[in-house]
Amino acid sequence: MNEAARVLELLAERGHTLAAAESLTGGLVAAELTGVPGASKSFRGSVTAYATPLKEQLLGVDRTLLAERGAVDPEVALQMAAGVRARLGADWGIATTGVAGPDPQDGQPVGTVYVAVAGPAGERCGAGKVASLRLNGDRAEIRRESVRSVLELLRELLDGEHPENARAQDTEQNGGD
Secondary structure (H helix, E strand, C coil), rough: CHHHHHHHHHHHCCCCCCEEECCCCCCCHHHHCCCCCCHHCCCEEEEECCHHHHHHHHHCCHHHHHHHHHCCHHHHHHHHHHCCCHHHHCCEEEEECCCCCCCCCCCECCCCCEEECCCCCCCCCCCCCEEEEECCCCCCHHHHHHHHHEEEEHHHHHCCHHHHHHHHHHHHHCCCC
């Protein structure tokens, strides 16, 4: 089962919904999710805020933060995830922002990517979780790996919510009983 299918399965089991905010991935996260049959049970939609001003206008990212740090920043990723979650009325929000190339952006080199998850209050990720990535490859490879990484981050958080899953992960990491 691919990462998108597993994420959607976990969300459906809980009766939770998901929304995505995308920048460098330009809709690839939404395409990956909607490629799974039955995705509409949990996936509410996405916002592709490719231009920096749209991150503020559509997702509520702080204007001062964008002006001071640019769009390629971990806090921007987290605010994008929280913003899409709120605006699309989802339980979970995920976000991607970064530099796919060919040129650096906001003083960041190609391959600098931040992926974020914002979840419901009281869930394992609290206000949210961000992963900082330094990816190699061409533009297409960086974008594909960003999609995989944001879905993996969400799946890890969702898997960690169930005590029985935590035990299973511990057993796997330690070589079994």
